[in-house]
Amino acid sequence: MASQIPTQDVHRLAREGNASLLRMALEDNADLVASVDSDSRTPLQNSLSAIPPSVACVEACLDAFNNLSDGGFGENRRTKVLENQDEVGNTALISAAAIGNLEILTLLIGAGADVNAVNNKEQTALHYAASKGHVNIGRLLISKGADINARDRANQLPLHRAASTGSVPFIHLILASKSPNKPEKPRLNLLDRAGNTPLHLAIESGHAEAAVTLIEGGADRDRGDADGTRPEEIEGVGGTEAKRVREYIVQRCGPLQAL
Template sequence: MAASSPDVHQLARDGNASLLRLQLEQDPDLVTKLDSDSRTPLQCAISALPPSVHAAEACLDALARLDDARAKANALENGDGVGNTALISAATTGSLEMVKLLLGAGADVTATNSRCATALHYAASKGHVSIGRLLLDKGGDVNARDRANQLPLHRASTTGSLPFLHLLLSSTSPHPPHKPRLNLSDRAGHTPLHLAVESGHAEVAVALIEAGADRDKGDADGVRPEEMEGVGGTEAKKVREYIVQRCGPLST
């Protein structure tokens, strides 16, 4: 009895690029095959620790050899069990080289997952500035909203990544409105400024105010950003004091 062929998904997860390439050269259609987590071999290469660029290159080379253009596109944009495409996963892991590779292959920078979040949302959450800059250069939308009605700006404000925040504030959307929506409320009524104060990120809060964020806009309960207690109240108090030092007192 002939030995079974190696599992291309496992080869990709292991970063075994040479054997993976051999298997895909023998049968390029294997590159479209999904595992139990609805991932292609390409997505498995991205989930390897660390992400295997060489395994991803083998997958993309196999995709290029497919005759069926629809199958090719479907494999590149396949959403896994939570809807993450290869590009979204690569942006989350922080592999700039992988993101470059996928964008070069034509990956959709505007693709969303089951939470309606884009690769830019996840780059903002992780503070991956170089990846964020590349995504924006390739048409990423600074005003893309996820299911919670949050922009990448909300994500960066929550995590306190000042460099990423500056990147977003200096960018434009490919669709009207072109400027970042500083005062958009998320599903809970929180603007990016609310989230920066609540999370204790003083410099981010000041950067938002200096860019034009509305200090008087209330959340769903009418609470203004600088009136939020935050976690334990201590950090939010420090943020409020810093804001007053830099921007003056809040109107009564």
């Protein structure tokens, strides 16, 4: 017998984290897992909106792939569901990385989700993990082939995002990693669209330890921004904080050489 639960209710069940009823509906009609709501989200994506995000609902959606009308695992329809983009372009994997749910991320990667998928801003899951300082998420993504040198629309790498938030552990993670593409090594001195290197952003945001970590990792202290200003010459956060950052860098790395 076909499920009597309408499509919109499947999405509601996922948002509410009602895994038992969602599983029943998908067992009756597996094709509902490929449906999208008014926000272009599948039940799989809506499972991440539950409070807390529902691992059981995600598992119910992934199990439904076995019964899709086009043959289940390995077929195009499974990929279409996994890589479905919501209204801002986020896939389920990008959303899982953004909220820092390692268990769900692991399930999605195991099902074949693309770790290098991008949203409307060309941001990857690794960009979001870096912004939030989710080191375990970043480590898993990189181990599965995430590109540490992926550029978003602002020409920022995940390293720019980690530097901006001062996430020293994440910076260490990137410095110790390789890209599956060329170049393999982290691009420490890449200018973003605003003309800033990761080192500029770390200093400007007042993150002294992050700045030192970048310098010790090979960042160029003489690399100018769009105006030719070196990282340690920018105003930064201003006042006492900016002075403290510069003093700490000099203490750890020595004085900036005159040009």
